[in-house]
Amino acid sequence: MEISVKGNIGGKQINLGGNTYRVKQLPDPKPYAVYKDNNGNSRSVFDGSVHGPTFVAGNPTVTAGYGEDALVQANFTVRSFTIRIGRRTYNSNGAKFSQEQMGIISNLPSGSPLIIQRIRAVGPDGIERNLSAVAIEVL
Incomplete structure (x- = not known):
């Protein structure tokens, strides 16, 4: 992608410079489960364990993102998933x-x-992605 900047100086349009940039595709986000604990606090589970009844009562969803500290931020919409037991x-x-x-x-x-x-x-x-699995132990 090329970006150039032009300015109007004294009634004349002058090229002030430009550069060519490489635009990369967004990386795949990391999937995780989100639910509310007994105190109403939002909990994210990338892997590890959850208390089954608390997880179910906490209105769980599956989401995907890069994490708070990532250099890139973007919103992803989960369209479908499967659980395997x-x-x-x-x-x-x-x-x-x-x-x-x-x-x-x-x-x-x-x-x-x-x-x-x-x-x-x-x-x-607009790219639909197949994301990696999330393994959780139900306690």
């Missing part, structure tokens, strides 16, 4: 967990792995 998968359209998914999660025994996978998100550039 054992060999079974359960789909959701959008960023919110479906009622079926929340019912399954709330009944998981402590120590059960919950994999959020097949996460599809679109950024401000």
Whole structure:
């Protein structure tokens, strides 16, 4: 992309300079789950563990971003994702967990792995991306 600056000096348009820049595609964001804890505080889970009933009661969603300290910031919209528990998968359209998914999660025994996978998100550039999975242990 080339950017040039022109100015009007004494009624004459003069080229003040310019430069050529390389524009790169946005990098893929990191997916994570967000929910509210018992005190109403927002919690983000990139990996690790959650208390199943608290997670479900906290209106969980899946989102994607670069993190607060990243050099690049952009908003992404999660279009769909799947949770995998054992060999079974359960789909959701959008960023919110479906009622079926929340019912399954709330009944998981402590120590059960919950994999959020097949996460599809679109950024401000209009490109839909397949994001990496998120592994969570339900306590």
